[in-house]
Amino acid sequence: MDTVHVEGLKVDAMIGVFEWEHEQPQPLIIDLVMAWDQKLAAKTDDIKLALDYDAVSRAVTELVQKQPRQLIETVAEEIAAMIRETFSVAWLRVKVAKPTAVKEAFQVAVQIERGRKLD
Numbered sequence: 001m002d003t004v005h006v007e008g009l010k011v012d013a014m015i016g017v018f019e020w021e022h023e024q025p026q027p028l029i030i031d032l033v034m035a036w037d038q039k040l041a042a043k044t045d046d047i048k049l050a051l052d053y054d055a056v057s058r059a060v061t062e063l064v065q066k067q068p069r070q071l072i073e074t075v076a077e078e079i080a081a082m083i084r085e086t087f088s089v090a091w092l093r094v095k096v097a098k099p100t101a102v103k104e105a106f107q108v109a110v111q112i113e114r115g116r117k118l119d
């Protein structure tokens with residue numbers, strides 16, 4: 001299965017279950033793996049036939065910054081639904097990490113996979 005990746009996308013967001021977390025943004029680090037058949041894009045050398053990782057990254061940043069949320073699980077689900085619908089991605093993996101959440105940990109994260117894998 002061919003895939004397109006976005007790794008380490010940093011988005012400052014209002015995120016958390018505590019009140020103070022809605023008063024100042026915290027960084028989220030987002031990793032995406034998205035199924036996309038590369039054959040047509042490679043054959044034609046045409047961005048219109050590729051899954052544009054720049055457009056995906058901008059859309060994810062806009063979505064995450066749109067409103068405050070409590071859980072990183074909610075962020076992951078909303079990202080997955082938006083990418084599947086807006087970019088016609090059949091399958092994807094979304095990881096959302098919150099590096100400042102647990103002082104003793106390098107970072108904490110959730111990861112989900114949605115859709116059906118391509119052959």
Ligand SMILES: Nc1nc2c(c(=O)[nH]1)N=C([C@H](O)[C@@H](O)CO)CN2
Nearest residue numbers: 015016017018070071072073101102
């Ligand atoms: N599974 C989760 N656990 C926790 C979350 C979360 O989003 N998902 N969030 C918090 C707090 O907001 C925490 O990050 C504050 O440091 C606690 N547990």
